Amino acid sequence: MPRLLADLTPLRVSPEYRRLWWGLGVSNLGAQLTVVAVGLQVYDLTGSTLAVGTLGVFALVPLVVLGLYGGALVDHYDRRRVSLLASGVLWLVTAAIALQAWLDVGSVELLYGLVALQSAAFAINNPARSAIIPRLLPASLMPAANALQTLAFNVALTGGPLLGAALVAAADYAVAYTLDALMFTAALWAVWRLPALPPEPGEGAAATGRRRVGLRSVLEGLRFLATRPNLRTSFLVDLCAMVLAFPRVLWPAAAVVYLGGGETTTGVLAAAFAAGGILATLFSGPLGRVHRHGRAIAFAITAWGVAVAGFGLVLVLVGRTQPDGVLLGALALACVALGLAGGSDAMSSVFRQSILQTAAPDHMRGRLQGVFIVVVAGGPRLGELVMGAGSSWFTEGWAAVVGGLASLVAMWVVVRLNPRFWRYDARSPQA
Secondary structure, rough: OOOOOOHHHHHHHOHHHHHHOOOHHHHHHHHHHHHHHHHHHHHHOOOOHHHHHHHHHHHHHHHHHHHHHHHHHHHHHHHHHHHHHHHHHHHHHHEEEEEHHHHHOOOOHHHHHHHHHHHHHHHHHHHHHHHHHHHHHHHHHHHEEEHHHHHHHHHHHHHOOOOOOHHHHHHHHHHHHHHHHHHHHHHHHOOOOOOOOOOOOOOOHHHHOOHHHHHHHHHHHHHHHHHHHHHHHHHHHHHHHHHHOOHHHHHHHHHHHHOOOOOHHHHHHHHHHHHHHHHHHHHHHHHOOOOHHHHHHHHHHHHHHHHHHHHHHHHHOOOOOOOOOHHHHHHHHHHHHHHHHHHHHHHHHHHHHHHHHHOHHHHHHHHHHHHHHHHHHHHHHHHHHHHHHHHHHHHHHHHHHHHHHHHHHHHHHHHHHHHHOOOOOOOOOOO
């Protein structure tokens, strides 16, 4: 049994990583309160799944632009300082979201704007945090560290939606947003306690003496990625899964129109998705012995597509009946499907992040982490728009069925076109 459980070695050997892990875990829990509450507030104001999906558009544009630029900042300046500044902006935006709720502004346009600002700060902060971890731990511990990061995130993804939905149902949106702002201080504390992390000597800006960050730095990272097929394919297969089959935008409508239960059921569906990730990473001990990371990612995304299609099939079979009470049997089946999807996504994430952190050189790691966050966060945002539009064209259930199957087919086409990715061996990492 100990060999099956998550490897805690990274927490034991690095106090800095341990503090960062705890701080980010607490702040991620708070962030999920806002994610759920914003979606519910937009749906409450508009009654439209497409309007909820449009949140993704306003998050995607700044994420793409500043994700690439933020990664360049990380490669040229002290990573601790970059993360501290971006974290401060994130805290201020979260406070502004809480303020609009306390004042009962009721403006969807304002919410869209604040989400865009939040996404911009996140686009700079996340590459900095991700690029910090390989400086705190040896390469051999990256799969274990990424499994722990994913475990903490999915714990937040489980408890956050349940708590957020409960706060909205029992109190108000403002309470959920305010609690998020308070919990975010844990991340600020963890980053503050880190040592200085300037660019390593002999590489990148440290070697050339060039400190100015601009379009040239961003293009250098993109050109590097264009010549590295394994890194490039790891991004493409994730885009297949997220853009074509990300189901989160369907949960409010599924809870009201199909399964019953409103806000509480929305939280249960989100928690089921995260619970799958928790179980997968809780028993992630054997992951360190898996060397064929490309194949592991392909199998994980296959399971993802099947699971999302299964969730859609449950909705199709139930129909848009708008039940007065919760349909417990259908809800249980939907939770099983979403749990499988969450576990599959967690496994894919662990191996994709490990490829990036071990195959990419340190002087390019920030910019590639910027691309990674554009894919990881931008893909689901774009996927929300695609799935929201699909629900308008068909129904929520058929949108999930078609999207899940399409993601599976698209991923295997990409893998077949890039055979080196299928043969990738972590014992000899090659970008």
